[in-house]
Amino acid sequence: MNNDDVLRRDFERLETYVAEGDALREAFFSAQGEEVVRLAHVLAGALARGGKILLCGNGGSAADAQHLAAEFVNRFLIDRRPLPALALTTDTSILTAVGNDFGFDLVFAKQVQALGREGDVLLGLSTSGNSPNVVAALEAGRALGMITIGLTGEGGGAMRGLCDYLLAVPSRRTPLIQEIHITVGHLLCLVTDEILFGEG
Numbered sequence: 030m031n032n033d034d035v036l037r038r039d040f041e042r043l044e045t046y047v048a049e050g051d052a053l054r055e056a057f058f059s060a061q062g063e064e065v066v067r068l069a070h071v072l073a074g075a076l077a078r079g080g081k082i083l084l085c086g087n088g089g090s091a092a093d094a095q096h097l098a099a100e101f102v103n104r105f106l107i108d109r110r111p112l113p114a115l116a117l118t119t120d121t122s123i124l125t126a127v128g129n130d131f132g133f134d135l136v137f138a139k140q141v142q143a144l145g146r147e148g149d150v151l152l153g154l155s156t157s158g159n160s161p162n163v164v165a166a167l168e169a170g171r172a173l174g175m176i177t178i179g180l181t182g183e184g185g186g187a188m189r190g191l192c193d194y195l196l197a198v199p200s201r202r203t204p205l206i207q208e209i210h211i212t213v214g215h216l217l218c219l220v221t222d223e224i225l226f227g228e229g
Contacts (some may be wrong), residue, residue: 050205057198063076065213068178068194069220075150075176077225079115083145083175085166086154089207091118095153095189099213102199105218107225115144117166124171137166147174155179156206159188167191180213182206 058065064134071084082101084094094116101114117140118124127136141151152168153163158181168191170177179185179192182197196213200205 033210038099041047048206049202053198053200053205054212060195060199064196065216066220068196069217071176071178071194072217072221073224074152075148076221078148080113080146080149081102081144082116082150082152082181083115083141083170084152084154085140085163087118087160087162089203090154090156090160090210091116093207093211093214094118096154096211097218098189099150100215100218100223103221105215105222106185107226109222112221112225117141134161134165137162138169141169141173141175145170145173145175148176149155149173150178152178152180153188154181154210155186156182156198156203156210158182158184158188158194162193164188180210 032063044158055057077084082098084098085091086094089131095118098116101112103111117137123140124136125172127139133137145151151166153167155163167177167179167188171191177192177194179195181188181189182203183193183197185192185197187196189195189197198209200206
């Protein structure tokens with residue numbers, strides 16, 4: 030296979046991946062776009078009442094949790110006051126202490142118990158919906174009277190019964206699910222800012 034053939038083959042792979050992602054994105058937002066807006070109103074209401082947002086996930090979803098917490102605390106598109114959001118994935122001393130003493134399944138739940146209050150929001154990200162530490166965090170959040178939100182993949186997994194609001198991407202392909210999750214997160218930031226700080 031010469032170099033042109035290799036490039037052509039790899040470009041076809043790229044086109045296939047992009048087309049699959051585009052189709053999934055269109056299907057998801059056609060079916061669940063209104064729910065994304067509804068969730069932004071939930072977030073805005075909790076923040077307006079003095080609540081905060083806690084976020085958790087593993088791997089790429091941990092990165093998404095940190096990314097979105099930064100957008101709320103710093104800014105998204107408009108300059109406005111910082112909004113209280115915290116990713117539970119960033120304190121290595123807490124994560125390793127809890128993991129060492131009690132097991133990895135409780136690394137988020139213990140932080141929820143320490144930091145969460147009734148009326149706060151807990152947003153858990155898991156492409157399978159079955160990550161034990163995210164499930165345990167949601168259980169802890171519900172016990173405290175927090176508003177629980179889940180971003181998952183097809184079916185919702187164990188998170189389905191623990192979330193007041195669940196957005197399940199209809200796919201089992203982790204990268205494509207994560208691409209939609211971060212888009213949902215950006216839209217939540219965008220609409221929440223408009224609700225709280227827009228001019229009308």
